[in-house]
Amino acid sequence: MVRDITLGQYFPGKSFIHRLDPRVKIIITFVYIVFIFVASNFEALLTMSALILGILLLSGVPLKQYFKSLKAILFVVIFTSILNLFYGGGRVLWSLGFVQITTGGVSNAVFITIRIVSLILFSSVLTFTTSPTELTDALERIMKPLKVFHVKVHEIAMMMTIALRFVPTLLEETDKIMSAQKARGADMESGGLMQRIRALIPVLIPLFVSSFRRAYDLAMAMECRCYHGGEGRTKMKVLHVTGLDAVAAVLTLVVCAAVIFCSVYFPAALR
Amino acid sequence: MNDKQVGTKMDYIKADNISFSYDEPETEEQREVLKGVSLGIRKGEFVALLGHNGSGKSTIAKTFNAMLLPSGGKVYVDNMDTMDESVLYEIRRRVGLVLQNPDNQLVASIVEEDVAFGPENLGVPPDEIRKRVDDALKAVEMYDYRLNAPYKLSGGQKQRIAIAGIIAMQPDCIVLDEPTAMLDPRGRTEVLNTIHKLNQEKGITIVLITHYMDEAVQADRVIVMDSGNVLTEGTPQQVFSQVELLKKHQLDVPQATELIYRLKASGFDLPDCALTIEECVAALEPLLNKASLGETYADH
Numbered sequence: 028m029v030r031d032i033t034l035g036q037y038f039p040g041k042s043f044i045h046r047l048d049p050r051v052k053i054i055i056t057f058v059y060i061v062f063i064f065v066a067s068n069f070e071a072l073l074t075m076s077a078l079i080l081g082i083l084l085l086s087g088v089p090l091k092q093y094f095k096s097l098k099a100i101l102f103v104v105i106f107t108s109i110l111n112l113f114y115g116g117g118r119v120l121w122s123l124g125f126v127q128i129t130t131g132g133v134s135n136a137v138f139i140t141i142r143i144v145s146l147i148l149f150s151s152v153l154t155f156t157t158s159p160t161e162l163t164d165a166l167e168r169i170m171k172p173l174k175v176f177h178v179k180v181h182e183i184a185m186m187m188t189i190a191l192r193f194v195p196t197l198l199e200e201t202d203k204i205m206s207a208q209k210a211r212g213a214d215m216e217s218g219g220l221m222q223r224i225r226a227l228i229p230v231l232i233p234l235f236v237s238s239f240r241r242a243y244d245l246a247m248a249m250e251c252r253c254y255h256g257g258e259g260r261t262k263m264k265v266l267h268v269t270g271l272d273a274v275a276a277v278l279t280l281v282v283c284a285a286v287i288f289c290s291v292y293f294p295a296a297l298r
Numbered sequence: 299m300n301d302k303q304v305g306t307k308m309d310y311i312k313a314d315n316i317s318f319s320y321d322e323p324e325t326e327e328q329r330e331v332l333k334g335v336s337l338g339i340r341k342g343e344f345v346a347l348l349g350h351n352g353s354g355k356s357t358i359a360k361t362f363n364a365m366l367l368p369s370g371g372k373v374y375v376d377n378m379d380t381m382d383e384s385v386l387y388e389i390r391r392r393v394g395l396v397l398q399n400p401d402n403q404l405v406a407s408i409v410e411e412d413v414a415f416g417p418e419n420l421g422v423p424p425d426e427i428r429k430r431v432d433d434a435l436k437a438v439e440m441y442d443y444r445l446n447a448p449y450k451l452s453g454g455q456k457q458r459i460a461i462a463g464i465i466a467m468q469p470d471c472i473v474l475d476e477p478t479a480m481l482d483p484r485g486r487t488e489v490l491n492t493i494h495k496l497n498q499e500k501g502i503t504i505v506l507i508t509h510y511m512d513e514a515v516q517a518d519r520v521i522v523m524d525s526g527n528v529l530t531e532g533t534p535q536q537v538f539s540q541v542e543l544l545k546k547h548q549l550d551v552p553q554a555t556e557l558i559y560r561l562k563a564s565g566f567d568l569p570d571c572a573l574t575i576e577e578c579v580a581a582l583e584p585l586l587n588k589a590s591l592g593e594t595y596a597d598h
Contacts, residue, residue, distance in 0.1 A: 240402075263410075
């Protein structure tokens, strides 16, 4: 179960997407996500989807991995699209009592599905092609102006780095503890919701205890390596904007212009 | 700047009559872990620090890089007092500490970024960090894994990454607190080979805390600790020939030493001490040759 979680997993590579400045990547991803919601009809949305398809192929990350990250939200996608199926006007295709499916409903369902899938794919591209350290590093720099308001930018970024680093470690440990408790006869798979939640307590307590021990060890290891906050700290990888980033930025502007154009000149899809 | 001291007899790390107590949380009593320990580590030396649980060996290691400050006495590193806060990072750069659990020491999600953590904290310029990281990874033979995620590596590999993270700070001394305790035999060999190589090729002083006797045998000098004091110290030969003393304090000796000791005790004519299997074989060979001629059977 643990192995299936791909969220926040980095795939090293040397593709065009990998080589972009992470700050630029974060901002572009953010812009694209906003524009996914700006796109109000199929023409605009399909422009975005075509772009994503291009980006996926460019990223050099096996497409299988993207499917995996979609699988994680399959339920959400199906749920919302079914819900949307029953709303909207247009020609009635099928009805049962007061429930009816219309052409508008079908088109809405398809539209929402493409929207959610695009959303997930965009954020997956970001996390697949950017190492967590690059990501937090970039966020630290983007958030730097917030220091004026006494926001502890470096500390937040460091916490994110450590959290990301320990996600796989703690998942592995959870698996181990679950197996250990099952070996002692713990039953985690049967019973109602409350019973199952209660069955998790013998997993969570050892996990908590060991997390504190890990935290203590890690703090010690960090101090041993002269960690003393963000002051006077340098970085191995200095971020700098290159021609590639300019190309990506121009591409983004073109796509955004196309989306706005489509949204204005074609009728809205959601009814 | 301190390279001039190489070869002098001065101690690089000097513990002068140090004591240390923990507050026992339940009984509110103080538990004395170190009771006036004095010892010195010379530059370039490979020292093994032995002792069973609670002997104070881990505590003393943490005083070597000012992670813990002694409650009495002083610790000097390269003539700097560990009590002096203004040289705290100077000391920690010179004396790196590697802990037992390799999983809990790695900070970043990518091997090379983790190795860069130390020099980044020291404010080393980016190009220099890159160079140091590459050198450190090559020194522990993990360069090919520089872009991997640490959690996908084996225990021995992770521990070598932790060592690389220390080497990137260009330390004079590495203190390793039971670095092989959580590793499988293969990982143990990997880590031990690495630290021996660092000691021989780069001249880095090594303090290896361990309870594996076969690891201690390979050191230049062995210090045995027992309940907060130094029990005995010397070359592995000198230390392990005191089999009775070690046994009295519930410490093991290497298996080869044990065998020779027992044979000697039952009256066989053997050399005083054997540390390795090779030495043991060499010692037993003449005896076995004699036995095959039927001579010794007559005596016993």
